Amino acid sequence: MGTRDAVSKAPEDQYTAEPFVPAKARSLNTLREAAAGCRGCPLHRDATQTVFGAGNAHARVMLVGEQPGDMEDREGRPFVGPAGRLLDRALDEAGIDPGDAYVTNAVKHFKFTQAEPRKRRIHKAPSLREMTACGPWLAAELALVEPELIVILGATAGKALLGSSFRVTQVRGTVLEEEIHGRRERLVPTVHPSSVLRADDREAAYRGLVSDLKVAARVLA
Numbered sequence: 001m002g003t004r005d006a007v008s009k010a011p012e013d014q015y016t017a018e019p020f021v022p023a024k025a026r027s028l029n030t031l032r033e034a035a036a037g038c039r040g041c042p043l044h045r046d047a048t049q050t051v052f053g054a055g056n057a058h059a060r061v062m063l064v065g066e067q068p069g070d071m072e073d074r075e076g077r078p079f080v081g082p083a084g085r086l087l088d089r090a091l092d093e094a095g096i097d098p099g100d101a102y103v104t105n106a107v108k109h110f111k112f113t114q115a116e117p118r119k120r121r122i123h124k125a126p127s128l129r130e131m132t133a134c135g136p137w138l139a140a141e142l143a144l145v146e147p148e149l150i151v152i153l154g155a156t157a158g159k160a161l162l163g164s165s166f167r168v169t170q171v172r173g174t175v176l177e178e179e180i181h182g183r184r185e186r187l188v189p190t191v192h193p194s195s196v197l198r199a200d201d202r203e204a205a206y207r208g209l210v211s212d213l214k215v216a217a218r219v220l221a
């Protein structure tokens, strides 16, 4: 068993994508190809494929979500499902061109539960260990894209970037400045678009998302 295979069979506190991230990668494509073979934690075993970030390589804004959903896992691209469509609409309405953004997730493999084979796969939140393991990919994306602003989509992305005490309800729609992976970053947190789709009052939840994204748009203006 090689070192790389050993990582995903290691104890939880040793999960890490680090050995799979090419040193000094010069392009997102290089990172994307390497991430396709990541075995840094056990999530690769049941998922279809790695879902790496996508979008404008020189984007001024990077949007970070939680993890790929069922459709993203099958298609291999982030935010292609209903939540992604809703996010595009909200960005557009807030004055941010979705085509100018880079979108990615804190965790690059789909985590799910499934009662029986061929039954629907139900999203399961990644653990802190899995988020930490996948962190080197996000750090490498940030180092290459160098966005002026990060939009945090939901609690998991916030915890992955800012630590486990992050509470999206306390800081949504505000501009934060924090040191992340050695860079001073500006961040605007908001909810994950999938939470809008699940909300009892979808219209109010959608308006809240747009309002937070308008804060991001003002930072970029």
Ligand code: SF4
Pocket (backbone or CB within 6 Å): 016, 017, 035, 038, 039, 040, 041, 042, 043, 044, 050, 107, 108, 109, 130, 133, 134, 137
């Ligand atoms: S979730 Fe991240 S660390 Fe785990 S195997 Fe996938 S890409 Fe690697």
